[in-house]
Each structure stands twice: as C-alpha cells, then as structure tokens.
Amino acid sequence: MRQLRVELGARSYPIYIGEKLFKTVDLQSLISGKQVMIVTNETVAPLYLDALKRQLPDLQVDEVILPDGESFKTLENLNSIFDALLQMRHNRTTTLIALGGGVVGDMTGFAAASYQRGVDFIQIPTTLLSQVDSSVGGKTGVNHPLGKNMIGAFYQPKAVLADTSILRSLPARELAAGLAEVIKYGFIYDEAFLSWIEANIDALNACDSKALAEAVYRSCEIKAEVVAQDEREGGIRAILNLGHTFGHAIETDQGYGTWLHGEAVGAGMWMAADLSNRIGWVSDDELLRVEAVLKAAHLPCKPPASMSPARFRELMSVDKKVLNGKIRLVLLKQLGEAIVTEDFASELLDQTLEANYTVEPAVG
Ligand code: NAD
Ligand code: GLY
Numbered sequence: 062m063r064q065l066r067v068e069l070g071a072r073s074y075p076i077y078i079g080e081k082l083f084k085t086v087d088l089q090s091l092i093s094g095k096q097v098m099i100v101t102n103e104t105v106a107p108l109y110l111d112a113l114k115r116q117l118p119d120l121q122v123d124e125v126i127l128p129d130g131e132s133f134k135t136l137e138n139l140n141s142i143f144d145a146l147l148q149m150r151h152n153r154t155t156t157l158i159a160l161g162g163g164v165v166g167d168m169t170g171f172a173a174a175s176y177q178r179g180v181d182f183i184q185i186p187t188t189l190l191s192q193v194d195s196s197v198g199g200k201t202g203v204n205h206p207l208g209k210n211m212i213g214a215f216y217q218p219k220a221v222l223a224d225t226s227i228l229r230s231l232p233a234r235e236l237a238a239g240l241a242e243v244i245k246y247g248f249i250y251d252e253a254f255l256s257w258i259e260a261n262i263d264a265l266n267a268c269d270s271k272a273l274a275e276a277v278y279r280s281c282e283i284k285a286e287v288v289a290q291d292e293r294e295g296g297i298r299a300i301l302n303l304g305h306t307f308g309h310a311i312e313t314d315q316g317y318g319t320w321l322h323g324e325a326v327g328a329g330m331w332m333a334a335d336l337s338n339r340i341g342w343v344s345d346d347e348l349l350r351v352e353a354v355l356k357a358a359h360l361p362c363k364p365p366a367s368m369s370p371a372r373f374r375e376l377m378s379v380d381k382k383v384l385n386g387k388i389r390l391v392l393l394k395q396l397g398e399a400i401v402t403e404d405f406a407s408e409l410l411d412q413t414l415e416a417n418y419t420v421e422p423a424v425g
Contacts, residue, residue, distance in 0.1 A: 062077055062078070069292055078274060078281065082223075082224040089118075096123075097117055097121065097157075098123050098124070098142070098145060099125070101125075101126055101161050105160055105162075105165070106124075106126050108230055113185065123145060123151070127141065134317070135203055142169070146172075153177045155176075156219070161186075161188075161191070162190065163186075163190055163195035166184050166201075167202055170184070170201030171216070173201075174201055174216035179216070186223055189240065190235070193246075198217075198298075199215045208309075217292075239323055240266075240360065241358065241360050242280065242323060243258060243280050244330070244358060245303050245326065246283045247397070248351070248399070249300045251279075257275075258354065259357070261276075262354070299401045300399040303393070305391075306388070307364065310373050311328060313376050327360035328364045331352060334393055336405065336409060339413060344395075368418065
C-alpha cells in the first residue's frame with residue numbers, strides 16, 4: 062500500500078493506494094463519530110457493499126443505493142440522500158462514505174457539504190476515473206439540464222481509499238474512460254509520464270494491477286500537487302480541465318451518459334491539441350502523438366460528426382471558465398505544458414470545431 066497526502070492545511074487528507082485496502086487500512090479509525098451513511102449505486106452495491114460494511118462493526122451503518130448513471134446525477138436524486146440521513150436520524154457527527162464512481166462520489170460529497178451545513182465524508186472510488194481524478198480535490202456537485210456540474214461546492218473528503226483490486230470488475234469501456242484522465246496528466250504536466258503511459262498502454266488496457274497502481278499513484282500525485290497550490294481554481298487548477306470544455310459540450314449535446322465522461326474528454330483533449338497546433342504551439346508530430354495514445358487507449362479522438370460548430374459554441378458558452386462572455390480554454394504549449402487562455406483567434410477555434418463536422422445531406 063502506498064500513501065500520498067493532499068496538503069491543504071487543516072483540511073489536509075491522505076490518499077491510500079493499493080490492493081485489498083479493506084484489509085490494510087483501518088477504516089473505522091478514520092471515522093470520528095458513531096454513525097455512517099454509505100452512499101453507493103445499484104451496480105456497485107452487490108459487488109462491494111457487504112465487504113465495506115464488515116469493516117465498520119462498531120458503528121451505526123446505514124445505506125442509500127442510488128440508481129446507476131450520469132442521468133441520475135440530479136438534485137432530485139441528491140434529495141434521496143438527505144431523506145435517508147433524516148429518516149435514520151443522522152446527526153452532525155455522521156460520516157458519509159461514497160462507494161462508487163465519480164457520479165456517486167460527486168453526489169455524496171455535495172450531500173456531505175450541505176447536510177446540517179457540513180459533515181465528514183470519505184471517498185472509496187471504484188472506477189479508474191474516480192481513483193485518478195474525481196475523488197481527489199474536493200469538487201462535488203450535480204448536473205443541471207442546462208449544464209454539467211453546474212450546482213455544487215468545493216468540499217474536501219477526510220480520506221480517499223483507491224483500491225486497485227476493485228477495478229477488476231470494471232467494464233473495458235469504463236477502464237478506457239479512466240485512462241483518458243490518466244493520459245491528461247501526461248499532456249498537461251509531465252511528458253515523461255506520458256512516455257511511461259505509451260510504453261505501458263497494453264498493460265493498462267489489460268488491467269494489470271502493477272501498471273494501474275503506478276498510474277493511479279502518479280496521477281493522484283500530480284492532482285494533489287496542483288490542488289494544493291490552487292484549491293478553488295483561481296488559477297493553475299484549471300489546467301486539470303484540459304479537453305473538458307469541449308467534452309462537456311459533447312456530453313450535454315449527446316445526452317448525459319451516451320458518451321462516457323472520459324470518452325468526451327478524450328475527444329475534447331484532441332480538439333484542444335488541434336487548436337494548440339493551429340495556433341502554432343503543439344507540433345504536427347506532437348498532434349499525431351496525441352491521436353495515437355488516445356487510439357491506443359481505445360478512446361474516441363474526434364467529436365461526433367453531427368455536432369455543428371454553432372452547437373459547440375452554444376454549449377461551450379455556459380462553461381464555468383467563461384469570463385465576460387469570452388471562451389477560455391486549456392491549451393497545450395507543448396506536450397507536458399498547459400496554459401489557460403482566451404487569447405486565440407476565433408477563426409482558429411472555428412476551424413477546430415469544423416474539423417470533424419459532416420453537414421447532413423439535404424433530403425429530397
Ligand atoms: P460512474 O460513476 O458513472 O461509473 C461508471 C460505471 O461503472 C457506472 O455504471 C458504475 O456503476 C460502474 N462501476 C463503478 N465501479 C465499478 C466497479 N468497480 N465494477 C463494475 N462497475 C463499476 O462514472 P465515472 O467515470 O466514475 O465518473 C464520471 C463522473 O465523475 C462524471 O459525473 C464527472 O462529471 C465526474 N467527475 C468529477 C470530477 C471531480 O473533480 N469531482 C472529476 C472528473 C469527473
Ligand atoms: N477534474 C478537474 C478538477 O478537479 O479540478
């Protein structure tokens with residue numbers, strides 16, 4: 062088992078990474094009160110809920126089992142967590158445990174941030190994406206029909222347990238979606254890590270536990286470093302959103318859950334690299350490298366052909382990074398170095414948005 066720490070003063074917390082963590086981490090010792098509410102979903106519950114409950118023998122343990130899917134990451138479903146907490150009389154010393162992927166983690170975190178004005182919570186992420194990204198850093202929230210993650214709070218967990226043995230039950234498509242965020246860290250921060258990913262992509266695709274543990278560790282290390290510098294995204298933290306402005310537009314256009322978040326981010330990262338290339342930053346060879354590593358990870362690297370530039374612009378205009386009506390994007394100066402900027406020619410963005418667009422032929 063390896064351990065990292067997110068350094069945020071009084072709100073610092075550990076991330077435990079390794080196999081079979083229920084055996085190596087004393088979960089009860091991380092909980093200060095006597096009550097626990099486990100939040101999970103109908104897919105993960107049959108797989109891991111009982112094993113988790115066995116780690117908490119001395120506490121009042123209750124559970125909420127949410128429907129599975131991004132389309133259920135809503136205020137209505139969030140309310141079912143509050144209903145359960147109130148029905149089972151959980152007080153301000155309760156601890157919420159998120160057992161699931163990013164959807165469960167984001168919703169549980171937001172519930173913890175707002176239940177009785179804030180209670181403790183622990184993240185037990187069960188997808189690769191949630192282990193390398195969403196469980197760390199304290200972004201929590203739900204979707205709104207008009208925009209993804211538009212309602213939420215910054216609220217840090219007390220601890221994160223990233224158990225790589227749990228990833229063995231993950232469908233291949235979900236593993237690939239998680240790899241998108243792993244690759245992201247190489248693109249934005251660490252070209253040497255990108256080379257390591259390229260060299261180990263077959264092992265990662267095959268869910269090799271040693272390779273996955275290394276990928277989770279380095280990804281969390283980079284995320285922890287960035288979040289420690291800029292918890293509330295006043296500056297550098299925004300680089301973690303490479304590809305996300307494009308990706309969120311794809312997710313919203315296609316309907317939440319049609320494209321997985323990681324898949325949309327994969328295509329979005331290619332679009333960001335393509336625009337960076339048009340500006341003259343990322344070289345042609347680097348752009349080919351971006352495309353190759355995304356393909357090797359079985360990720361889409363182009364947006365849906367049906368999405369028009371106008372539709373992209375409409376959806377991108379509600380992004381949280383938009384400032385005074387100008388679209389700001391995370392772009393790449395080179396592989397391993399990202400910047401956040403609004404300073405690019407609008408025509409170049411149009412060219413990127415048009416790059417994969419196929420106009421529907423007129424009927425008749
Ligand atoms: P998800 O939570 O929907 O999980 C993906 C699927 O895998 C679900 O069907 C889930 O039930 C299933 N699953 C989970 N663990 C499993 C396991 N071990 N075995 C078998 N099946 C399992 O999706 P995700 O990719 O984990 O997370 C995506 C969400 O995370 C999005 O809502 C996105 O906005 C959010 N996100 C948040 C942050 C953040 O900083 N808070 C960062 C990135 C993404
Ligand atoms: N996933 C982006 C962030 O946590 O800031």
